[in-house]
Amino acid sequence: xxxxxxxxxxxxxxxxxxxxxxxxxxxxxxxxxxxxxxxxxxxxxxxxxxxxxxxxxxxxxxxxxxxxxxxxxxxxxxxxxxxxxxxxxxxxxxxxxxxxxxxxxxxxxxxxxxxxxxxxxxxxxxxxxxxxxxxxxxxxxxxxxxxxxxxxxxxxxxxxxxxxxxxxxxxxxxxxxxxxxxxxxxxxxxxxxxxxxxxxxxxxxxxxxxxxxxxxxxxx
Amino acid sequence: xxxxxxxxxxxxxxxxxxxxxxxxxxxxxxxxxxxxxxxxxxxxxxxxxxxxxxxxxxxxxxxxxxxxxxxxxxxxxxxxxxxxxxxxxxxxxxxxxxxxxxxxxxxxxxxxxxxxxxxxxxxxxxxxxxxxxxxxxxxxxxxxxxxxxxxxxxxxxxxxxxxxxxxxxxxxxxxxxxxxxxxxxxxxxxxxxxxxxxxxxxxxxxxxxxxxxxxxxxxxxxxxxxxxxxxxxxxxxxxxxxxxxxxxxxxxxxxxxxxxxxxxxxxxxxxxxxxxxxxxxxxxxxxxxxxxxxxxxxxxxxxxxxxxxxxxxxxxxxxxxxxxxxxxxxxxxxxxxx
Numbered sequence: 194x195x196x197x198x199x200x201x202x203x204x205x206x207x208x209x210x211x212x213x214x215x216x217x218x219x220x221x222x223x224x225x226x227x228x229x230x231x232x233x234x235x236x237x238x239x240x241x242x243x244x245x246x247x248x249x250x251x252x253x254x255x256x257x258x259x260x261x262x263x264x265x266x267x268x269x270x271x272x273x274x275x276x277x278x279x280x281x282x283x284x285x286x287x288x289x290x291x292x293x294x295x296x297x298x299x300x301x302x303x304x305x306x307x308x309x310x311x312x313x314x315x316x317x318x319x320x321x322x323x324x325x326x327x328x329x330x331x332x333x334x335x336x337x338x339x340x341x342x343x344x345x346x347x348x349x350x351x352x353x354x355x356x357x358x359x360x361x362x363x364x365x366x367x368x369x370x371x372x373x374x375x376x377x378x379x380x381x382x383x384x385x386x387x388x389x390x391x392x393x394x395x396x397x398x399x400x401x402x403x404x405x406x407x408x409x410x411x412x413x
Numbered sequence: 414x415x416x417x418x419x420x421x422x423x424x425x426x427x428x429x430x431x432x433x434x435x436x437x438x439x440x441x442x443x444x445x446x447x448x449x450x451x452x453x454x455x456x457x458x459x460x461x462x463x464x465x466x467x468x469x470x471x472x473x474x475x476x477x478x479x480x481x482x483x484x485x486x487x488x489x490x491x492x493x494x495x496x497x498x499x500x501x502x503x504x505x506x507x508x509x510x511x512x513x514x515x516x517x518x519x520x521x522x523x524x525x526x527x528x529x530x531x532x533x534x535x536x537x538x539x540x541x542x543x544x545x546x547x548x549x550x551x552x553x554x555x556x557x558x559x560x561x562x563x564x565x566x567x568x569x570x571x572x573x574x575x576x577x578x579x580x581x582x583x584x585x586x587x588x589x590x591x592x593x594x595x596x597x598x599x600x601x602x603x604x605x606x607x608x609x610x611x612x613x614x615x616x617x618x619x620x621x622x623x624x625x626x627x628x629x630x631x632x633x634x635x636x637x638x639x640x641x642x643x644x645x646x647x648x649x650x651x652x653x654x655x656x657x658x659x660x661x662x663x664x665x666x667x668x669x670x671x672x673x674x675x676x677x678x679x680x681x682x683x684x685x686x687x688x689x690x691x692x693x694x695x696x697x698x699x700x701x702x703x704x705x706x707x708x709x710x711x712x713x714x715x716x717x718x719x720x721x722x723x724x725x726x727x728x729x730x731x732x733x734x735x736x737x738x739x740x741x742x743x744x745x746x747x748x749x750x751x
Contacts, residue, residue, distance in 0.1 A: 313504075313506070313509075315502060315504050315506040316506045316507070316508055316509075318468060318502075318506065319500065319502060319506035319507075320508075320519075320523070321468060321495075322466055322468060322495060322498070322500040322577075323495060323496070323500075323519070323520050323523045323524075323567075324491070324492035324493065324494070324495030324496045324523055324524065325492075325523045326492065329522075329523060333508065333511075333519060333522075334508055334510075337508075337510035337511075338508070338509065338510055340510070
């Protein structure tokens with residue numbers, strides 16, 4: 194076992210923490226910006242829903258399923274050309290954010306869709322009876338009704354992303370998880386692994402607590 | 414006027430079987446009337462009601478509202494058409510994330526009313542349904558009756574010509590049901606809104622409807638003035654539906670005593686207020702033993718059922734039965750006489 198240079202470790206730990214937050218933050222942002230519309234699209238185009246469209250529903254569902262069923266490590270590599278096209282480089286935390294973001298979008302779209310299904314169908318019927326358009330139903334009934342659940346979903350997503358981001362090391366993404374693998378695992382520095390894992394646990398706890406508080410606060 | 418013209422609705426259920434929910438139903442609903450559609454659950458009344466605002470498309474025939482074939486509407490035309498039809502539901506279906514006032518305002522926003530108009534009208538509507546003081550609370554803090562009042566305020570917000578009520582009182586206790594029915598009656602009288610009400614309880618129909626349509630297994634089996642249908646049901650299904658009102662149970666030992674005729678007297682209208690039973694006692698010298706009875710008031714017209722035992726000589730009994738059958742709505746002898 195190698196001697197651990199603690200000052201060296203902390204010099205590495207801080208930027209790694211920043212990288213984790215950066216990667217997960219970008220992915221979360223993408224999930225909210227694109228995953229929500231995608232989830233809504235999947236819900237409203239389903240059979241007997243308010244804006245039925247078989248083709249769109251099929252395409253959206255296929256995209257989500259493909260992304261969710263491909264192992265993240267494989268996705269990371271498969272998406273390299275796309276990543277290079279989008280951010281101009283295929284290494285570093287920005288590059289890792291692309292596949293992470295894609296997974297986040299698909300994952301969150303499914304979670305959002307599930308929350309939309311939990312909204313009372315009777316209220317949707319009442320809105321239709323009043324002559325509401327699908328867009329008004331989405332903005333006035335569905336999204337507000339699913340909001341609390343969507344925040345809880347975002348918490349689940351954030352925690353999952355922290356886990357996924359550990360694999361970002363493959364494309365030089367860095368982050369705390371990567372640190373744990375490189376120092377703790379490959380170099381047999383068990384103490385480093387322990388510290389980084391504790392840090393990750395703390396991060397997850399903080400995310401979970403904030404998420405639950407927020408979700409409860411918006412519940413009517 | 415709403416016209417159901419040979420309306421049929423069939424769809425495949427979750428198991429893939431074809432269900433004929435509504436079969437060739439034809440009848441008209443006049444402007445300004447309160448019409449009830451009764452039937453057991455699964456009779457197709459809810460499905461039929463939903464063809465009025467195209468929540469359900471007929472698969473055969475058509476539903477015509479004020480000359481417009483509802484099934485032919487789509488897009489903006491359908492939306493505008495729906496603004497002129499209010500609807501209330503068994504489970505109220507209020508938006509839980511909006512306050513009472515916002516729920517009512519929502520209907521007006523959908524119809525494209527101006528902010529000014531909404532701000533002016535919402536308090537009026539809440540006043541109408543007696544919830545002015547609950548404007549800013551969320552629906553989950555309201556009782557069932559209050560929720561339905563919000564539903565009613567929302568449904569009439571855009572001055573609709575028609576109000577559809579889908580089992581609107583079925584989730585409410587009897588007292589609250591009466592309050593809500595009174596409110597509906599008031600709205601009908603005040604604004605002349607046509608009300609179509611579906612229910613599985615004949616009691617509800619009796620309280621506010623002028624006419625009633627009876628449905629069974631997707632078919633219209635009977636339609637007419639509530640008083641007529643109630644007092645003279647034509648169809649077996651209607652009779653079954655009404656049986657709890659008509660079957661006044663008397664102990665079996667009384668029906669077995671065939672020397673003393675057990676008579677069910679049904680009387681209605683003006684005659685219900687005459688002293689018919691007293692006349693029998695006075696004029697024919699028979700004793701009348703009252704065993705059971707009740708009087709219902711339908712649209713303010715009395716409708717009574719009385720079960721009596723007559724005691725007297727054969728001639729006197731025959732004469733009194735003759736008098737009764739001539740002067741009452743219907744007289745039935747419940748036990749076999751020899």
